[in-house]
Amino acid sequence: KELNMPEGTDVMGKLVAAMHRMGIDKVYDTSVSADLTILEETAEFVEHLGKNTGMPLFTSCCPGWIQFAEKKHPEIMPYISTCKSPMQMLSALIVEQQKDCEKKHFNIAVMPCTGKKFEAARSEFTHDGKPDVDAVITTQELIHMIRTAGIEFDTVIPEAIDAPFGMFSGAGVIFGATGGVMDAALRSAYYLVTGKNPDPDAFTAVRGMQGWKEANFDIPGAGTVRTAVVSGLGNTRKLLEALQSGSVQYDFVEVMACPGGCAGGGGQPIHDGVECAEQRGNVLWGLDKKSALRFSHENPDVQALYTEFLEKPLSKRSHHLLHTDIDAWQMPQNLG
Numbered sequence: 001k002e003l004n005m006p007e008g009t010d011v012m013g014k015l016v017a018a019m020h021r022m023g024i025d026k027v028y029d030t031s032v033s034a035d036l037t038i039l040e041e042t043a044e045f046v047e048h049l050g051k052n053t054g055m056p057l058f059t060s061c062c063p064g065w066i067q068f069a070e071k072k073h074p075e076i077m078p079y080i081s082t083c084k085s086p087m088q089m090l091s092a093l094i095v096e097q098q099k100d101c102e103k104k105h106f107n108i109a110v111m112p113c114t115g116k117k118f119e120a121a122r123s124e125f126t127h128d129g130k131p132d133v134d135a136v137i138t139t140q141e142l143i144h145m146i147r148t149a150g151i152e153f154d155t156v157i158p159e160a161i162d163a164p165f166g167m168f169s170g171a172g173v174i175f176g177a178t179g180g181v182m183d184a185a186l187r188s189a190y191y192l193v194t195g196k197n198p199d200p201d202a203f204t205a206v207r208g209m210q211g212w213k214e215a216n217f218d219i220p221g222a223g224t225v226r227t228a229v230v231s232g233l234g235n236t237r238k239l240l241e242a243l244q245s246g247s248v249q250y251d252f253v254e255v256m257a258c259p260g261g262c263a264g265g266g267g268q269p270i271h272d273g274v275e276c277a278e279q280r281g282n283v284l285w286g287l288d289k290k291s292a293l294r295f296s297h298e299n300p301d302v303q304a305l306y307t308e309f310l311e312k313p314l315s316k317r318s319h320h321l322l323h324t325d326i327d328a329w330q331m332p333q334n335l336g
């Protein structure tokens with residue numbers, strides 16, 4: 001809408017073309033690293049299930065949630081996944097790829113989220129003191145830049161995302177909608193435990209705009225998996241209090257600080273009096289449904305990355321590049 005496109009249009013190809021025109025050499029989609037996040041987090045979740053801690057594993061890709069937990073509920077930190085967010089996983093891989101290259105690179109992330117600016121500045125996401133992401137711009141800021149550059153977006157011919165991070169699954173795309181990380185993770189957890197793919201639409205109970213959702217799923221070999229999805233920090237606080245009082249028990253919890261997830265993120269275009277998170281989320285669910293690939297573990301780019309470089313989820317190299325550690329999930333003193 002902001003760029004004269006009908007509401008709900010998938011404009012990824014046009015964005016790639018517009019960014020190339022603005023002088024950006026390579027444009028990747030973090031949906032590929034969302035697939036990678038799912039494989040790492042799913043492996044972590046299956047390990048966590050075997051530990052019987054009595055506490056769920058919490059997702060880690062939302063910096064608003066991480067900051068909230070660090071400040072208000074530090075006792076929860078040991079139960080938060082150590083996975084970096086898709087933005088930080090992709091940038092760690094890009095920096096690794098660039099390390100022997102003489103050309104100086106400047107890595108920019110375009111995000112629906114103002115909190116990602118803070119995330120990129122965290123000391124645990126640096127290499128030799130230099131941040132893996134040099135700058136984060138929000139989707140609103142990108143729109144402003146495209147307009148300022150005089151690009152007539154509606155006439156731009158779409159271009160393909162650059163290699164080697166060009167392929168992604170529908171499971172990676174739904175990260176931006178509340179319930180999307182959980183849905184994608186359950187698809188791959190089912191595969192990891194049973195060796196078979198589930199129906200990709202078997203986990204629809206975690207979708208929808210309700211601020212606190214619960215759903216149990218039977219995974220042969222793992223038993224009943226108790227899940228919850230919260231969005232909005234008010235709902236998150238209530239869920240943590242309920243967990244700590246023992247009135248609810250879960251195995252896996254997805255937390256997003258923004259109501260409706262990143263589709264409702266603070267960096268997204270704002271239309272006075274109109275909440276767009278649900279509509280944007282529905283576009284993502286629609287893209288997943290139409291996708292030829294519905295499982296993160298079937299993404300060929302991610303499979304190649306493991307075969308050629310990372311070996312397997314939670315390998316030493318994966319831990320080094322794609323995870324933080326519990327001690328690193330601490331508020332820097334000067335920002336506390």
Ligand code: SF4
Nearest residue numbers: 062064113258262265
């Ligand atoms: Fe950022 Fe909000 Fe998404 Fe969290 S839910 S990553 S704060 S946009």
